[in-house]
Amino acid sequence: MKKLxxxxxxxxxxxxxxxxxxxxxxxxxxxxxxxxxxxxSSVTAYDSSEHSFNEHYSQFYxxxxxxxxxxxxxxxxxGVVNLKYINENAAKAPVEVDKRxxxxxxxxxxxxxxxxxxxxxxxxxVLSVWHIERENGIENPxxxxxxxxxxxxxxxxxxxIDKLILDEENMTVYFADAEMQLDAGAIAKGYAAEKISEYxxxxxxxxxxxxxLGGNVKTIGFKNDDGNTPFVIGIENPKNNTDxxxxxxxxxxxxxxxxxxxxxxxxxxxxxYCHIINPKTLMPADFMSSVSVVSKNxxxxxxxxxxxxNMRIEDGLNLVNGMSDTEAMWVDKNGEITYSDNFKNYAVx
Numbered sequence: 001m002k003k004l005x006x007x008x009x010x011x012x013x014x015x016x017x018x019x020x021x022x023x024x025x026x027x028x029x030x031x032x033x034x035x036x037x038x039x040x041s042s043v044t045a046y047d048s049s050e051h052s053f054n055e056h057y058s059q060f061y062x063x064x065x066x067x068x069x070x071x072x073x074x075x076x077x078x079g080v081v082n083l084k085y086i087n088e089n090a091a092k093a094p095v096e097v098d099k100r101x102x103x104x105x106x107x108x109x110x111x112x113x114x115x116x117x118x119x120x121x122x123x124x125x126v127l128s129v130w131h132i133e134r135e136n137g138i139e140n141p142x143x144x145x146x147x148x149x150x151x152x153x154x155x156x157x158x159x160x161i162d163k164l165i166l167d168e169e170n171m172t173v174y175f176a177d178a179e180m181q182l183d184a185g186a187i188a189k190g191y192a193a194e195k196i197s198e199y200x201x202x203x204x205x206x207x208x209x210x211x212x213l214g215g216n217v218k219t220i221g222f223k224n225d226d227g228n229t230p231f232v233i234g235i236e237n238p239k240n241n242t243d244x245x246x247x248x249x250x251x252x253x254x255x256x257x258x259x260x261x262x263x264x265x266x267x268x269x270x271x272x273y274c275h276i277i278n279p280k281t282l283m284p285a286d287f288m289s290s291v292s293v294v295s296k297n298x299x300x301x302x303x304x305x306x307x308x309x310n311m312r313i314e315d316g317l318n319l320v321n322g323m324s325d326t327e328a329m330w331v332d333k334n335g336e337i338t339y340s341d342n343f344k345n346y347a348v349x
Contacts, residue, residue, distance in 0.1 A: 026208065026225045029053040033061070036068040037189050039214030046208040046225045056205045063199050067192040070100055071184055073124065086173050087124065087181050094165075094172035104184060104191055105166055105173065107299060111187060112161050115307035120279050122164055124181025125155040130277055130284075137266035144268045152282040155179075159279070186276075190257055190302020193218045197253070197298070215258040215305075218298045222251045230254075232348055238262040238289035238331055245337065246329060247348040248294060254346075255298040259305040260290035278310045285310045288332045294346050295326045304328070313338050 026046035031053075034040050043060060047053035069077045073084050081097055089095050108121035129147045137144030163176035184191075193216045200206055200220060208225035210233075211218045223229040230251035234244040238260050248256050261274035261284070278285045291308040295301040304326070308316040313330050320328045320340040327343040 028224070029057075031057050036065060037071075037192070037213055039189070041214065042212045044210045044212075045206040046223075047206065059203070059205055060196065060200065064192060064196050067100060067188075067195060070098055071104065071188040071192065073181075073183055073185075083182050083184060090173050091175040091178040091180065094167065094170070094174040096170070096172050099171065100195070101173070102166065102168060102171055104188065105164065105182075106168070107191060108184060108187060109161060109164070109166070111300075111303040111307075115303060117279055118307040118310040119186050119303050120159060120161060121182055121184045121187065122159045122161045122180055123277070123279055124183035125158045125179060126152055126279075126282055127183045127185070127277060128181060129155055130275070134264075134266045134273075134275065137268060141267065144266055146268055146273070149282070156279075156282055186306040187299065187303050189213045189216045190255075191299040193255070193298040193302075195299075215260070215263075216298055216302055217250070217256045219250045219252070219254050235292050235329070236260075236262075236290075239335055245331060246292070248346045249348055250294070250346070253296050254294065255296065255301050256292060256294050257298065257301040257305045258290055258292040259309045261285075262289060276306060276309050280310075286333070287312055288330050289335070290331045291316070292329045293320075293326065294328070294343065301326075 026048060028044065028046055029050060030042060030044040032040065032042040043057065045053060045056070047056060069080050070082045072082050073087060076084060081095065083101070086095050086097065105121065111119050129152060133145060133147050158177050158179040160177065163180055165174040165176055193211055193213050196211065197218050197220055200209060206220065208221040208223065210231050217233050219231050223231050230249035233248045233250045233256045235246040235248065235256065235258060237243040237245040250256055259276060261272065261276070264275040265272045273284045276285050277283065288309065291305050293301040293305045293308070295304070308328060308330070313332065316328065316330065317338070317340060320326055327340045327346060329343050330338040
């Protein structure tokens with residue numbers, strides 16, 4: 001959390017660069033929060049006054065809060081049928097869900113195909129085993145241990161996404177496997193960031209804004225609402241969280257998403273194990289330290305950063321270089337950096 005707070009403050013500084021020298025009726029305001037999506041988040045927007053910003057922020061926050069509660073697998077909320085409720089009840093009978101849940105799960109099925117199974121929202125049974133061990137390892141470092149591989153293999157038998165039955169007509173979710181569990185952590189923040197940006201535009205809340213949900217950054221418009229100056233987004237150095245390994249010019253719906261092994265991990269026998277689990281090995285991915293994706297769509301960028309983290313760089317390069325409006329940067333375990341063909345077009349010169 002301290003690392004994320006440090007990053008948040010640094011991002012805030014980057015967004016502010018040169019803004020004071022620009023004359024505009026709009027002023028820059030920032031608010032941050034740590035109670036949604038289990039991460040440090042912020043919104044930085046240009047508005048006509050502090051009062052106006054606070055009113056708009058309240059609209060923004062309440063809408064984002066609804067997504068956070070719906071996609072939560074750990075907590076219950078009065079009157080909310082969320083992923084936790086679905087996990088507890090969908091094997092008994094079809095569960096009627098909110099449209100925003102159905103859309104997320106349909107997207108989850110789509111990205112499973114795109115990622116060739118590297119991003120699987122039905123990995124909850126496996127991820128819950130890792131979550132328990134990680135929480136214990138963080139709270140009790142002396143007794144930190146890895147999950148039993150036989151248990152992981154047993155749980156992996158219940159991750160078949162074809163057994164997630166989605167009925168769009170009746171808006172219901174059903175598990176054809178009684179031990180299946182959903183975990184949308186690989187896509188939920190990016191998907192919510194994309195949806196909240198659409199909400200902001202459609203409701204004319206702000207025209208110049210940067211949203212940061214942990215490692216997911218989404219822009220709307222341009223800095224200072226001037227129609228020309230991009231925001232500057234810093235990508236943290238995974239080996240030194242006080243430094244940036246790159247700075248990206250981003251504006252007009254650009255998104256920057258980073259997946260890394262340096263923020264959520266625990267240590268067993270001197271080895272760090274991150275929270276991103278490779279569905280093929282059932283172990284934390286160990287190809288690299290971080291992957292950053294620049295794209296127009298935060299939902300796809302979030303998915304892709306996880307998929308690329310679970311791939312060899314050579315395979316990831318072939319994938320990204322064949323995609324339009326999408327670039328990526330890899331930092332391997334030795335700190336060596338690899339860029340997709342046109343990534344440097346976004347880099348601050």
